[in-house]
Amino acid sequence: MKGNTNASCDQCEGGTSVQEWGGSAGKDWSYKPKSGGIKEIFIIHGGVIHSVAFKHDDSDNASKFGGNGGTRTDKVAIDFPSEFLTGISGSYESDGVKSLKFYTNRTQYGPFGTESGTPFSFRADSGVITGFHGRADSSLNAIGVYVKPTCTVFTIAQMEPHGERDFSFLPPTLGPWGTINGGGKWDDGVFSAVKQVQVHVRRDTAGVGAISAVRFEYQKSVGGEFLSPLHGEPSEDIVNKIEINGPSEFLIGIEGYYGPIEGNGNVDVIRSLTFHTNKGKYGPMGTEIGTYFNSMNSSEGKVVGFHGTSDAYLGAIGVHTEYNILRFNLDP
Secondary structure, eight states, rough: HHHHOOOOOSSSSEEEOOOOOOOOEEEEEOOOSSSSEEEEEEEEEESEEEEEEETTTOOOOEEEEEOOOOEEEEEOOOOOSSSOOOEEEEETTEEEEEEEEESSSSSSSEEOOOOOOOEEEOOOEEEEEEEEEEEEESSEEEEEEEEHHHHHHHEEEEOOSSSBBEEEEEEEEEEEEEESSSSSEEOOOSSSSEEEEEEEEEETTSSHHHHHHHHEEEEEETTEEEEOEEEEEEOOEEEEEOOOOTTTTTEEEEEEEEOOOOOTTOOEEEEEEEEESSOEEEEEEOOSSSSEEEEOOOOOEEEEEEEEHHHHEEEEEEEEEEESSSSOOOOO
């Protein structure tokens, strides 16, 4: 590893209480677990959100806020620590919260309830939602969130390597970026290393490209290789092949662009991809146009798998990444 990988949090200590959205009635409530991350959310609703309940990683009991009404209960299961809350949106009227939607680093859940009234939305840029607060009586009158910077929740500590590098999870799953709900979802899983990358690029008559498919060859931890299915449709235009010379070379991240392409129903697809290793970069492949994304941060990790969506094109892509050591710090 290069340098010291201890996360620096000098400018991001403590948590932040974000405003409440909803009506003004009801009694105050707060859910702020001292340890473990939020792993389950229950939404009980009918014409309004009657109540919400939360369960965190270190508890088998749910904490409920609101009344006893409601005709339907929906459950959000969060695979903490590889998955964690990053956002919330919904709508409210004077009588309380009408609908809710929750966002994680992997996907979104909802909407739950009836989407009417005044909309609201919050995304925790470079942060993690670690708790909730609000007001409630016979229904959920208002809801807000507690947010902590990622560096205070997931602290990376360096470990001296013994032979091969020792890795555990930071969080391991990042993304996907692109069309999350379009096309078929795929997930290759987690392996020891990525050996080869194939990138199919399809160009239109003007020469503008998009990624039509990807395929990966992985090194198994018990020996042998695994060749993934082709994610997307093959291209007759350009096929790029990247050979990663492990174990001295390994993938540390990806970057690229996504956006709509003509003839694909105005649905976002991956327009460009660049792959970074500890020794250099490969790409860009495709056309760098649209919304930029980047899986890399200040800590050197190792990409050990990919996930995403695909149809006629590569709709979205994300990575499974291993880091040194994960330590949780959710104390207030």
